[in-house]
Amino acid sequence: MDRVYNFSAGPSMLPEPALRKAQQEMLCYGTSGMSVMEMSHRSGLFKEIIEETEKLLRELMDIPDNYKVLFLQGGASSQFAMVPLNLLRKSKKADYVITGLWAKKAFKEAARYGTVRVVASSEDATFNYIPELDASMFDPDADYVHITTNNTIYGTRYTTLPDTGDVPLVADMSSNILSQVYDVSKFGLIYAGAQKNMGPAGLTVVIIREDLIGHALDITPTMFDYKVHADAGSLYNTPPTYSIYMCKLVLEWLKELGGVKAIEKINIEKAQILYDFLDESSLFKGTVVKKDRSLMNIPFVCPTEELNAKFIKEAAAKGLVNLKGHRTVGGMRASIYNAMPVEGVQKLVEFMKQFEVENK
Numbered sequence: 001m002d003r004v005y006n007f008s009a010g011p012s013m014l015p016e017p018a019l020r021k022a023q024q025e026m027l028c029y030g031t032s033g034m035s036v037m038e039m040s041h042r043s044g045l046f047k048e049i050i051e052e053t054e055k056l057l058r059e060l061m062d063i064p065d066n067y068k069v070l071f072l073q074g075g076a077s078s079q080f081a082m083v084p085l086n087l088l089r090k091s092k093k094a095d096y097v098i099t100g101l102w103a104k105k106a107f108k109e110a111a112r113y114g115t116v117r118v119v120a121s122s123e124d125a126t127f128n129y130i131p132e133l134d135a136s137m138f139d140p141d142a143d144y145v146h147i148t149t150n151n152t153i154y155g156t157r158y159t160t161l162p163d164t165g166d167v168p169l170v171a172d173m174s175s176n177i178l179s180q181v182y183d184v185s186k187f188g189l190i191y192a193g194a195q196k197n198m199g200p201a202g203l204t205v206v207i208i209r210e211d212l213i214g215h216a217l218d219i220t221p222t223m224f225d226y227k228v229h230a231d232a233g234s235l236y237n238t239p240p241t242y243s244i245y246m247c248k249l250v251l252e253w254l255k256e257l258g259g260v261k262a263i264e265k266i267n268i269e270k271a272q273i274l275y276d277f278l279d280e281s282s283l284f285k286g287t288v289v290k291k292d293r294s295l296m297n298i299p300f301v302c303p304t305e306e307l308n309a310k311f312i313k314e315a316a317a318k319g320l321v322n323l324k325g326h327r328t329v330g331g332m333r334a335s336i337y338n339a340m341p342v343e344g345v346q347k348l349v350e351f352m353k354q355f356e357v358e359n360k
């Protein structure tokens with residue numbers, strides 16, 4: 001069977017060259033005589049893999065020297081607890097901007113450990129926009145401000161970062177890390193589950209400014225203390241070795257392609273193809289306020305549930321799969337992460353045009 005265009009929100013498509021390389025090396029990595037899956041995380045060969053992965057990520061994101069890169073487990077969802085446990089270090093207060101379900105979950109988890117405040121929310125309109133934020137809205141006494149740079153379910157993204165003054169900005173970047181250029185020095189901490197833009201599930205990447213490490217609350221479990229992992233070079237216990245290896249292959253692919261700047265250009269082009277069509281279509285409609293549209297997740301709807309269901313079914317028969325939207329939005333969602341080729345989006349739009357003609 002041929003490979004399909006997989007529009008899943010996550011886990012999602014991986015670049016084919018990375019999968020092929022993994023296939024080649026599946027039974028025997030280098031001269032080791034074994035698969036990376038079978039390799040000790042304390043071995044020299046694995047050490048090279050994890051170090052190269054970090055080097056590539058630092059290079060691609062231009063991560064300053066005063067930031068640590070951690071390779072952890074537990075998903076972005078564990079970071080919802082790990083962030084407050086480690087960063088509520090002075091006033092024990094934090095500000096959250098609620099732009100979707102993930103942001104809300106992060107907020108709820110933090111509320112167990114400190115005094116957290118909702119600075120702004122777009123829940124009033126099913127999170128179809130990013131609230132206007134200005135510096136005066138943030139508490140200068142807060143230990144950090146938390147945002148979700150791209151809202152996977154609702155298809156919005158911050159096109160500018162909020163000005164939080166001296167308060168560290170913490171970002172859940174799970175669904176758009178490496179998709180556009182970010183100035184890492186603007187953040188105190190960035191975290192991301194790998195399964196959208198970096199590799200397979202099982203790996204969570206944390207990029208943290210060094211001065212924010214080492215202040216965990218007393219109740220913090222050892223495994224949830226950033227310092228434990230930073231001091232051990234992410235080898236305190238067994239890290240997700242194969243996911244790290246796959247992440248390395250994805251980063252190599254991205255570097256080969258020209259890096260984040262190059263993929264950003266392609267991502268803008270891809271998203272534009274779909275948004276341009278949505279703007280002129282009489283059958284399909286985008287669900288998000290135009291200025292806040294995501295480059296990664298594009299939700300859209302037909303006028304009736306019957307047409308939505310028909311579209312999803314017929315698209316799948318054409319090899320355009322996983323287009324069903326999140327239950328809270330309904331309709332469709334096309335997730336077009338870094339690994340989705342331009343042709344995938346072109347094929348999708350071609351099919352949408354045909355569906356529109358047939359169903360008007």
Ligand SMILES: *Cc1c(COP(=O)(O)O)cnc(C)c1O
Nearest residue numbers: 075076077102152172174175193
């Ligand atoms: C997918 C996603 C999550 C959840 O990630 P897990 O790794 O499954 O815990 C959190 N935040 C955002 C923005 C996401 O896209």
